[in-house]
Amino acid sequence: MSDPQPGKIHQRLKQKDEPRFTKLAAIIQHVRPDVLLLCEFDHPGEGGDDGALALFCAEYLEVPQHGQTPITYPYRYAPPTNTGLAMNVDIDGDGEITLPNDAQGFGEHHGHFGFVLLSRYPINMREIRSWQRFLWQDLPDHLMPKGYYPEAAQAALRLSSKNHLDIPVEIHGQALHLLCCHPTPPVFDGEEKRNARRNHDELVLMRAIIENSDFLRDDQGNAGGLSVGSDFVVMGDLNADMMDGDGMKSAIRQLLLHPKVHRSVASGRMTPKSLGGRFYRPWQPREGRASEWTHLSGLRLDYVLPSASLDVLQSGVFWPDKKDPLRALITDETGRDRPQAGSDHRLVWVDIALKRREI
Known part of the structure; x- marks a missing residue:
């Protein structure tokens, strides 16, 4: 759930029926973890939620997806991240300080590729x-x-x-x-x-x-x-x-x-x-x-x-x-395992x- 353009994930979540995000939410609803770490979830680089995480919880996880039961995470944490945090020195030697190559961690903007934590128990x-x-x-x-x-x-x-x-x-x-x-x-x-x-x-x-x-x-x-x-x-x-x-x-x-x-x-x-x-x-x-x-x-x-x-x-x-009907949550319309269908990683x-x- 990352994009080179800051705020783009938040915008896409507002559609409320983004196919890729509905599949990710359905997987979470099926497995029902009490504590969940989501990697590569864009949010403000200094930490906190710009609304994207709250929107994913309210409009995707707390709404039935692909026949799965909603799940609620009352406790959330979006930590500060080094991704996209520009340094004050030219690392790649191109004569300019630009992202993503001159950042503390690779990222097109501060908060790109960050991670967030969802929990049913108090943090x-x-x-x-x-x-x-x-x-x-x-x-x-x-x-x-x-x-x-x-x-x-x-x-x-x-x-x-x-x-x-x-x-x-x-x-x-x-x-x-x-x-x-x-x-x-x-x-x-x-x-x-x-x-x-x-x-x-x-x-x-x-x-x-x-x-x-x-x-x-x-x-x-x-x-x-x-x-x-x-x-x-x-x-x-x-x-x-x-x-x-x-x-x-x-x-x-x-x-x-x-x-x-x-x-x-x-x-x-x-x-x-x-x-x-x-x-x-x-x-x-x-x-x-x-x-x-x-x-x-x-x-x-x-x-x-x-x-x-x-x-x-x-x-x-x-x-x-x-043979599992849940396989559709990780495949494209042709039944192939593809990153674009949901993620290149598995929960x-x-x-x-x-x-x-x-x-």
């Missing part, structure tokens, strides 16, 4: 922590390409291409920390591999937040990351596959195999799977399991990773097979049970 807005301003050069052993960026850019370039957030949600008196991010895709670069390196290091930053690393400073100046003993769920389009694709595999592998991450969901028996993915044929040969794919390129890019402290009941990827879900903590 503890006062306790949200952000690492949006954390500098790439401040990450220990970072992989920023040497000699590629001007010195002024190296000193000002943030690591997170959108934002890295700890968003606490209050569920029956217990806090569940949603660790949300959307690293840059490891493509569209040259021999310097700037995007692949940044994707790797954005995942390292997420791991550092989980580990409560001493070197971290959030945007309010507070040290460390997630408090020890916290229940959490990593959520996002991580743009990384442990088996295939153009990214550096080490960072996503270390995240999926992290001792604090639920091993069965991350890389074991309970990894989210679909029936439809098994019958999809991407344009490139792949080594990974097709049932785990979440993207039309034949990659597992989208993740919901509960902490090892949580009980997991079941999981899945919304990718109906050819990933995990059902968890919070363990009661003694006070």
Whole structure:
């Protein structure tokens, strides 16, 4: 739900029957997540809703779509983002400071490709922590390409291409920390591999937040990351596959195999799977399991990773097979899997049970 023209998504939502958006809403209504992260949803870059998110909720999610039951999300958060935030230095060397190439994160306007959170449970807005301003050069052993960026850019370039957030949600008196991010895709670069390196290091930053690393400073100046003993769920389009694709595999592998991450969901028996993915044929040969794919390129890019402290009941990827009547929600009028039909990504879900903590 992004467009190079600022405000265009808001305008399109006003039509109230945009076919692509009705399909996305129907998928959400069918899966009925209690907490939902929507990646690539345009909103003001400094954070907040320009009306697009409220309109999507009121006119799409709260209205029956394609035979599905409406769903309401009373709690919403549209965080600040680095996408389309212009820097004060010419990065690409064309003599001008222009978007999208001279931005902190790739975007045609500030807020392009941002992400938003919808929740049926209260969001503890006062306790949200952000690492949006954390500098790439401040990450220990970072992989920023040497000699590629001007010195002024190296000193000002943030690591997170959108934002890295700890968003606490209050569920029956217990806090569940949603660790949300959307690293840059490891493509569209040259021999310097700037995007692949940044994707790797954005995942390292997420791991550092989980580990409560001493070197971290959030945007309010507070040290460390997630408090020890916290229940959490990593959520996002991580743009990384442990088996295939153009990214550096080490960072996503270390995240999926992290001792604090639920091993069965991350890389074991309970990894989210679909029936439809098994019958999809991407344009490139792949080594990974097709049932785990979440993207039309034949990659597992989208993740919901509960902490090892949580009980997991079941999981899945919304990718109906050819005989399922719901398949029409992800295909075009000819029955083909196409991005224009809804999205090139597939919704990933995990059902968890919070363990009661003694006070």
